[in-house]
Amino acid sequence: MQRFFTTLFLVLMCSLSSSAQSAFVKVKGGAFQINNKPYYYIGTNYWYGGLLALEKSEGRGKARLRKELDFMKEQGVNNLRVLVGAEGRGLVNGVERVKPALQPDQGEFNDAILEGLDFLLAEMGKRKMYAVLFLSNNWEWSGGFLQYLNWNKVISDSTMQSKMNWDDLRDNTSKFYSCGACKADYERQLRHVLSRVNKYTGKKYTEDPAIMAWELANEPRPMRTTAVPAYKQWIVSVTKLIRKLDKNHLITLGTEGIMGTDESADLFREIHAPGEVDYLTLHIWPKNWGWFKDTSIAESLSQVISRTQDYIGIHEKIALQLNKPLVVEEFGLPRDGHSFSPSSATTCRDQVYKAIFDIWKESREQNGRVAGCNFWTFGGTARPKEGQLFWKEGDDLMGDPPQEEQGLNSVFDSDTSTWNLVRSYLKGPGVSSFGKNKH
Template sequence: MKPTSPQEVVAEFVDTNCQSFYFVGGNVWEALEVAGGLIKPPLGGSSALKIDDLFSQAQDNGLKVVRLFVGGVTPDLAVQPQPGRFNESAFRALDSIIKAANDHDVKLILSLTDNWHVQDGKLGYVLWANQTDPDTFFTNPQIIGWYKNFIHTITSRVNTQTGVPYNQEPAIFAWDLINEPRTACNVTSPNASCDASAAKSIQNWIQNVSGYLKTQDSNHMVTVGEEGFYPAGSPNVNRNPTPGTAGGDWPTKTGQDFLNNHRPATIDFASFHLWPDNWEINDTSNAPVKGLAAASDWVNAHLSDAASLGKPAVLEEFGKDVPLPITAQGIASKRNPYFASVFSRLNDSITHKGVLKGAAFWEWHYLPGSDIVKETIFPLPNDTTWTNIIVPTAQNVVKHQPHTPVPNCVPG
């Protein structure tokens, strides 16, 4: 059986009929916990039903891709609680998510690990190895061996609900190697002295583990999962978010190198994120370039780089806070212009056959009735962000997918 997941062909995503594939998507948090029953739906109903509802909503509204973490957010549902020991309950929760996605013709971007968490994350591997430097995640042979074993285990797993191995699963769109990889450099210190070799270690790690992943799963695409910062000396270094309270050159200290990180042949497409508030480049910041201008510069730089690599690009995370108390006016003035700008760029890419193939907002709130009064990042179903921007764009993207076969693509 050959998966129907879109595959990358010369700066295009194509399906099995060689038709171009563009998408609007969303990021989902704690999906594993919902599927595993650790988070109870606030208005009742089974966890399985709520997961099915998520993908039913996606299908009904034209959202074709959902991005989520393979691992659990909470320690009780870690997929790998110890090196080489795996949590079958967590895996079965993931099985159910994949089945529901497949049932509703929705694709998944699955992030294999995370920079920010201990459980199923970078720091967990470091602690297992009794290391004190978080950067050893990228260099320690034992840690890399554990990570590769995790790759082998998850790609070879047979879904208990479908009988299909993950490495042949049609619902999987792509793997993220790690969500937002960074070195341990203290970027909050303007005068931090960072180890240049740590940045090189991220590049070597990307080449190493992406190559291994391709030996375990040749059917699905692979990307890095990073924010997309530029190092000192890069032609696009001035596109980094700056200055912020962390000092003007803090992004150069993260160890990321967007262009080179996505250069290996084992990386199928370029992915990047956009966080105006977290990076202090929103409308009220002191940055010399801020607000929509900064966001637009950021997106354009990454699309230009992806084009130079001959690879598709995906904005796989972007979000915008709304100040409390949340009001319709606040949503319209603070969040909507950013969402409209991103999705306008996606529509333009479809029209002009550009490299931007998809954009996934953060965060999709799909459990009605939750106490989210303080969650300023969620576009809710009755928000104009959802009704006037996300859904119309998603439906328009589905409607206007190019139907001309991509040259040099072999169907099947």
């Protein structure tokens, strides 16, 4: 009898273990799956989500976070791309950076910051939402690669704090990949984060199904062609390290696509080919890439949409060749007339979103490679301050980072036309409440 109960106990434990493991997002046959069912999603960028719970005011912090997660869930959005933590302090490239920092000084971590990420992941887990966590940044607004270079004396304090022109920024940032001490600092933060145990759930980060994927950085570019060999070596090294430390979660790079790889489709394909890289990403920035000029969004809209469709198509072919999913994980457009006011219309933005969602929908219906979309970005219940363009310490965080005009690309909870559009794709026939196909 004792043997019977022992056997029954072991069977039940194995069953529970199998059930828990199946809750992780996986890749099979070139597509995402959860519990062996297809997972096609429309999500958003919520980079500041891990910082909200740190607010001393409940209304601006945990209460706001819960409210915004509930709001997104009601729209059908269940996938959020989130910053793990910022590096350093003070001005960088002439602008404010995200604060408070996870690593305010070289090799010194403020684990209280990770308690905010703990809370976010715990609340997302309750709602069956999934996080893509990016570990650092090619750009200055959270410290990122420039901070590692500064700590290791590759760039001076004065260079770090001054406003660099584009060529200087490329020259300086590209040095990260050949700086052994900088890469060691990055890996130290990576190991620190992946060893974390969630204060609220008791789960190790490496065992938490609320995390969908680890992303090497936000838009890691070689920046200069001369840095490409070191850039490729770094990608291989870091993805192997993450896979060694974490067998459960997906890994991706966080690239913009060929715009971030010296406009080379071959380089984009090569860096996503290794087995440790589970899926491809691309970003679309019509304003930054000069697809329209000044405030003439409406006049250039047809061209913006056409170029957006073509850009996705190029990367979809590469995803097919590699038999891996593709996520359009950043795309944004200012409001009509390039206004920053939440009261302004979003007619042009909605049409660009629709063009992207149409491609995603067709892919979903055909079990294709375009598996996810994360629009940039959710501004939630925050609002820009009248007469103030840029973020100041003490302001509510919103989707636009500190170096950008507040309200530039944020989708607020009041943007009814955009949310109606999102719901129309996520609440239709063949899609469950979690954004997955029904079969």
